[in-house]
Amino acid sequence: MKVVVDMNKCQDHGQCVFAAPEVFQLDEGAHLVFVGEPDDSLREQVEDAADVCPLQAIAIED
Amino acid sequence: MPGRIVIAGASLGGLRAAEHLRAAGWKGRITVVGDEPHMPYNRPPLSKEALAGKTSFESLAFRPRAAAADVEWRLGTAVTRARPAGRLVELEGGERLPFDGLVVATGTRPRRLRCEGPVVGRYTVRTLSDAEELSAALTRPGVRVVVVGAGFIGCEVAATAIGLGVTEVTVVDPEPLPMLRPLGELLARALRERHEARGVRFALGQGVAAYSGEDRVTGVVLTGGAVLPADVVVEAVGTVSNTEWLEGNGLDLSDGVLCDSALRVGGLPYVVAVGDVARFPNARYDDVPRRVEHWSIPGDTARHAARTLVAALTGAAPVPAPFAPLPSFWSDQYEYRVQSFGAPVLGTADARVLDGDPAGDVLVGYHSGGRLVGVVALGGPSAAAAAARHRAELLRQPALTAQPGEET
Ligand SMILES: Cc1cc2nc3c(=O)[nH]c(=O)nc-3n(C[C@H](O)[C@H](O)[C@H](O)COP(=O)(O)OP(=O)(O)OC[C@H]3O[C@@H](n4cnc5c(N)ncnc54)[C@H](O)[C@@H]3O)c2cc1C
Ligand code: SF4
Numbered sequence: 001m002k003v004v005v006d007m008n009k010c011q012d013h014g015q016c017v018f019a020a021p022e023v024f025q026l027d028e029g030a031h032l033v034f035v036g037e038p039d040d041s042l043r044e045q046v047e048d049a050a051d052v053c054p055l056q057a058i059a060i061e062d
Numbered sequence: 063m064p065g066r067i068v069i070a071g072a073s074l075g076g077l078r079a080a081e082h083l084r085a086a087g088w089k090g091r092i093t094v095v096g097d098e099p100h101m102p103y104n105r106p107p108l109s110k111e112a113l114a115g116k117t118s119f120e121s122l123a124f125r126p127r128a129a130a131a132d133v134e135w136r137l138g139t140a141v142t143r144a145r146p147a148g149r150l151v152e153l154e155g156g157e158r159l160p161f162d163g164l165v166v167a168t169g170t171r172p173r174r175l176r177c178e179g180p181v182v183g184r185y186t187v188r189t190l191s192d193a194e195e196l197s198a199a200l201t202r203p204g205v206r207v208v209v210v211g212a213g214f215i216g217c218e219v220a221a222t223a224i225g226l227g228v229t230e231v232t233v234v235d236p237e238p239l240p241m242l243r244p245l246g247e248l249l250a251r252a253l254r255e256r257h258e259a260r261g262v263r264f265a266l267g268q269g270v271a272a273y274s275g276e277d278r279v280t281g282v283v284l285t286g287g288a289v290l291p292a293d294v295v296v297e298a299v300g301t302v303s304n305t306e307w308l309e310g311n312g313l314d315l316s317d318g319v320l321c322d323s324a325l326r327v328g329g330l331p332y333v334v335a336v337g338d339v340a341r342f343p344n345a346r347y348d349d350v351p352r353r354v355e356h357w358s359i360p361g362d363t364a365r366h367a368a369r370t371l372v373a374a375l376t377g378a379a380p381v382p383a384p385f386a387p388l389p390s391f392w393s394d395q396y397e398y399r400v401q402s403f404g405a406p407v408l409g410t411a412d413a414r415v416l417d418g419d420p421a422g423d424v425l426v427g428y429h430s431g432g433r434l435v436g437v438v439a440l441g442g443p444s445a446a447a448a449a450a451r452h453r454a455e456l457l458r459q460p461a462l463t464a465q466p467g468e469e470t
Contacts, residue, residue, distance in 0.1 A: 009117075011394075011399075012443045012446075013392065013401075013446070014446065014447065014450055015358075015390075017450075018450075018453065026447055026450075029443075029444075030443040030444045030446070030447040031443070047127060050125075051078065051081075051127075051361055052358070052361060054104075054106060054357060054392065055104075055107075056104055056122075056124060056125065059125065
């Protein structure tokens with residue numbers, strides 16, 4: 001599974017971090033870092049993360 | 063055996079309901095009927111980045127999940143009537159759609175002020191076209207703006223107008239401080255100061271008596287007698303639920319549509335409600351049903367309601383626990399973000415600074431009966447991250463109705 005975050009849209013809300021902590025994290029400076037090609041077993045978590053992003057910045061590109 | 067589920071309302075709640083019905087195993091038809099001409103789009107930017115021209119209106123559409131690709135969308139069509147007992151809805155134009163299950167997702171619309179005076183020059187912000195019209199009005203040179211209503215949307219519009227270079231922005235509200243009811247005095251004061259530092263003026267403790275002007279608004283007459291000159295008036299005075307189509311069925315529609323703790327409507331196992339229009343008890347706090355107009359709620363309600371509905375229609379195992387979401391909302395004003403987790407509104411009488419100070423980045427905790435019920439951060443990204451660190455603690459708190467020491 002391939003995850004893409006539109007960094008022009010992302011405003012570091014961190015909602016994705018609660019939904020899929022294994023894929024999305026906020027670094028020391030509270031900026032988003034994420035795993036670009038997470039394991040397929042995490043798909044449901046990542047779909048939830050994409051849902052809850054207020055800026056709708058997360059896309060799943062199989 | 064699978065039949066059809068009709069979803070009334072094609073916005074965030076309707077979209078998430080369709081997606082979660084598929085996730086919950088519904089194999090039958092799903093038809094979403096919505097009166098707006100667009101596929102579901104994201105509303106929060108309408109008072110923020112999109113109104114400011116920083117994000118295009120076209121980019122606001124949601125990307126539906128792949129599993130919802132076969133959902134039928136009937137857009138630009140209102141549901142005019144429902145007969146839940148006969149499992150039928152009627153559409154604009156007279157067509158009747160029979161259903162096995164119904165999802166109420168018709169949301170809210172802006173409340174309008176009933177005052178004397180012209181209507182041209184008065185704006186609201188709910189839909190794409192509302193925001194496009196307001197954006198055009200705010201970018202006319204030398205425009206004078208009065209925002210009626212100092213809630214989140216009113217204050218966001220004021221901040222966006224300042225960002226667009228408008229020099230005269232006044233916010234009117236009968237309350238003594240902006241955003242007072244949801245946030246309490248401490249943060250309301252801090253926010254007022256930030257707005258004033260950017261040049262926003264406030265006319266608080268008074269309402270609007272009338273609008274002046276001939277064929278378009280030229281001023282706002284306050285209940286105190288003063289007249290504020292205005293070319294653009296934005297009314298952000300709360301919402302009215304879209305439930306007229308459900309009338310005549312003996313449902314409690316006194317404030318949205320009343321739901322039980324599984325999000326069922328009127329005791330019917332095959333009708334559920336989601337999003338802004340749903341008035342539901344949150345088992346995390348108490349048994350008082352409330353509507354919660356936060357962006358996080360359509361998703362949370364849709365997940366729970368979809369499982370309730372699919373269980374009723376297919377005989378699958380029902381959701382064991384009552385609905386108990388942890389609400390969260392944010393608001394962006396200038397470079398500051400307000401980030402909330404939990405239900406601060408239940409603890410405004412006992413609000414304490416947990417970290418920082420109100421002049422800079424600050425984190426406030428809200429308590430009821432000595433228990434933490436909500437946290438709100440005001441400031442930059444690290445303030446919001448500090449609020450997020452309290453989220454786990456909020457999730458661990460026993461229900462407000464539980465006796466001390468009782469586990470939930
Ligand atoms: C300008 C603005 C800014 C916001 N900012 C924030 C924010 O910063 N943070 C936050 O947490 N929340 C924010 N919100 C709130 C959030 O957007 C809402 O909670 C969310 O949109 C609710 O979704 P919904 O699907 O329940 O209702 P709605 O989005 O209201 O959707 C209901 C849909 O049903 C349609 N409809 C109504 N009646 C009928 C009918 N009879 N037949 C067919 N269709 C019908 C409506 O036209 C609409 O398309 C904001 C809202 C607005 C308007
Ligand atoms: S939820 Fe969205 S905006 Fe927030 S950090 Fe994640 S991707 Fe960025």
